[in-house]
Amino acid sequence: MHTRQNQKNLTSAQKKRFTAAVLELKRSGAYDALVRTHDKYFVPDRDRKLRVGHMSPSFFPWHRRYLLEFERQLQEIDAGVSVPYWDWTTDSSPASSLWADDFLGGTGRTGDRKVMTGPFAYDKGNWTVTVGITESAFLTRNLGRPQNPITLPTAAELQWAIDDPTYDVAPWDSTATAGGFRNKLEGWAAPKSERWRNHNKVHQWIGGHMTGGTAPNDPAFWLHHAFVDLIWDRWQQKHPGSGYLPAAPLAVGDLQRGRVIARDEPMPPWNITPREMSDHRSLYRYE
Amino acid sequence: MKKITRRQALGATAGALTALGLTAAAAGATSAAATPAEPTTPGTVDEVYQGRRIQITPGGGGHHGGHHSPGQPTVRIDGRELHIMRNADGTWISVINHYETFAEPKLLARAAVRDLQGAALVPFGGAA
Numbered sequence: 022m023h024t025r026q027n028q029k030n031l032t033s034a035q036k037k038r039f040t041a042a043v044l045e046l047k048r049s050g051a052y053d054a055l056v057r058t059h060d061k062y063f064v065p066d067r068d069r070k071l072r073v074g075h076m077s078p079s080f081f082p083w084h085r086r087y088l089l090e091f092e093r094q095l096q097e098i099d100a101g102v103s104v105p106y107w108d109w110t111t112d113s114s115p116a117s118s119l120w121a122d123d124f125l126g127g128t129g130r131t132g133d134r135k136v137m138t139g140p141f142a143y144d145k146g147n148w149t150v151t152v153g154i155t156e157s158a159f160l161t162r163n164l165g166r167p168q169n170p171i172t173l174p175t176a177a178e179l180q181w182a183i184d185d186p187t188y189d190v191a192p193w194d195s196t197a198t199a200g201g202f203r204n205k206l207e208g209w210a211a212p213k214s215e216r217w218r219n220h221n222k223v224h225q226w227i228g229g230h231m232t233g234g235t236a237p238n239d240p241a242f243w244l245h246h247a248f249v250d251l252i253w254d255r256w257q258q259k260h261p262g263s264g265y266l267p268a269a270p271l272a273v274g275d276l277q278r279g280r281v282i283a284r285d286e287p288m289p290p291w292n293i294t295p296r297e298m299s300d301h302r303s304l305y306r307y308e
Numbered sequence: 309m310k311k312i313t314r315r316q317a318l319g320a321t322a323g324a325l326t327a328l329g330l331t332a333a334a335a336g337a338t339s340a341a342a343t344p345a346e347p348t349t350p351g352t353v354d355e356v357y358q359g360r361r362i363q364i365t366p367g368g369g370g371h372h373g374g375h376h377s378p379g380q381p382t383v384r385i386d387g388r389e390l391h392i393m394r395n396a397d398g399t400w401i402s403v404i405n406h407y408e409t410f411a412e413p414k415l416l417a418r419a420a421v422r423d424l425q426g427a428a429l430v431p432f433g434g435a436a
Contacts, residue, residue: 063406065393075406076395133425154391154403155427195409196396208407221407232423234403 023096025251026308028105028119028244029112036124040140042095042102043240044147051094056152058087058290060234066194072280073289078189078266079282080207081253082298084246086291089304091243103305106247109223113173115164125241128164134229136160141240154233162239163228173226174219182206182219183256188266193281202256206249220249251307257299265295351381353414360424361386362417383417388429390420 031039046052062074062083074083088104095102112119120127126139136159141148143159150158165171182205190201195209204210208221217225223245224231230238237243257263270286271278282288284296353364367379383390383402391403392413399409400416404423410416 060403065401066396067394133427153430155424155429157427161425192396194396209409216408224407228423232405232407234406236406 022303023103023305024308025103025247025305026105028107028124029117030308031105031124033123038099039095039102039105040124040240042098044140045098046091046094047148053152055087055091055094056235056237059237060152062289063234066196066280070280071282071289072194073282075207076195076209077281078193078203079288079295080203081250082265082293082295083282083288085250085253085298085301086288086293088243088246088250090291092305104243104247106251106307107241107244108248109173109226109245110176110179119241119244120164125244127162129160129162129229133157133159134161134163136162136229150230150235150238152235153230153238154235160239161229162231162241165226166228171217171222171226174222178218179206179252183252183259186260186263188263190266191277193267193277206252206256220245250301254301254307265299351413353417357418357421360421362414362421363387364413364417381413383413383420385417385421385424385429388431390417390429392416 026035043052059074064070064072064074064076066072066076073079074087092102092104095104107119115128119125120139122138124139126136126141128134129136135157136142137144141160143149148160150160182202185200185202185205187200187202189203190197190199195204195207197204198210201210206219208218211218211221224236227239227241227245230236231241231245265284267281267283270283271281282295285294287294288298351364351366353362355362361384363384365382365384367381380392380394383392393401395401395409397409399411400413401407401409402416402420404420405416408419410419
């Protein structure tokens with residue numbers, strides 16, 4: 022049992038241990054395998070294939086299991102490390118300590134958006150992007166997108182998702198707009214007047230690698246998704262009578278049959294079910 | 309020649325990618341010089357946007373490696389294919405913009421150019 026802390030409360034020693042473990046995972050090659058996994062399981066909802074990571078109800082349990090994989094690998098390097106979470110509704114500035122030199126480093130430079138500060142700056146020699154969409158070997162960011170500014174989700178925007186008592190609704194994809202906590206938090210259900218909300222919007226705000234399929238190249242990915250994981254907790258506490266949906270495999274004839282994971286169906290690549298992932302309290306807690 | 313998919317390209321070694329990249333960049337430059345911009349088929353795009361050449365070929369042809377649905381257009385930036393995906397509501401996403409949807413491939417390609425900031429795409433199933 023370990024505790025996932027709010028990143029703003031970490032001591033400088035804890036930040037150092039976390040970043041050192043991440044760098045060691047990168048050095049061993051295991052980190053890049055995780056990046057590849059994320060890219061592989063991003064299947065769009067027009068495809069007639071199983072959608073397990075995104076645009077589907079299993080968005081929350083799939084990412085919970087994915088973060089656990091990352092965290093277990095970090096703990097094999099340093100048993101005292103856990104994944105911190107980033108509450109982007111409160112630490113919402115590029116000047117936050119999250120982006121300081123002793124933690125994740127700051128935004129990218131003008132021109133090519135290359136991150137120049139912190140432990141993951143390419144020029145430090147410990148963070149070469151190998152599983153990328155482009156040929157660039159350096160990590161990129163564009164915090165707040167200054168040339169076309171975007172703000173991080175507000176507490177009210179987050180609450181709009183948490184207040185929805187239904188976990189997810191048909192057709193269980195990015196077009197599920199008849200309600201549903203999952204799509205409101207993942208962010209595709211933003212009102213037409215807005216382009217993004219919540220989870221998706223945070224990827225946009227960070228920019229660079231975080232907007233693409235290989236987003237976990239940026240270690241900020243894990244802190245973002247740890248908060249998304251905590252939000253799932255908060256939703257469960259607010260709606261104790263609600264649970265993961267669909268509860269049973271979809272009926273024959275349903276176009277989403279075979280494309281969406283029901284509560285007791287196994288999620289690749291780990292073959293663990295959403296039900297098994299719905300309660301994390303035997304594994305870790307949030308401060 | 310057997311085409312490789314982007315997934316396979318991602319699994320290749322950095323050295324192999326560099327070698328492929330140089331070949332693809334040279335081929336892209338050659339075709340850019342040799343092909344005049346003459347959009348004829350609806351949906352065809354051939355434009356220079358912020359210094360990068362965007363080419364969109366409507367579905368049915370192009371450099372498909374079996375990695376996405378038939379009938380989907382092929383989008384190239386400086387001769388390299390940009391992996392795009394279609395969403396249930398008909399909008400598009402690309403590997404550069406996975407968390408933002410676009411109403412049409414041209415808007416998606418322009419957004420990718422803005423985000424690339426001059427970087428070259430990793431080639432897959434393209435000129436190489």
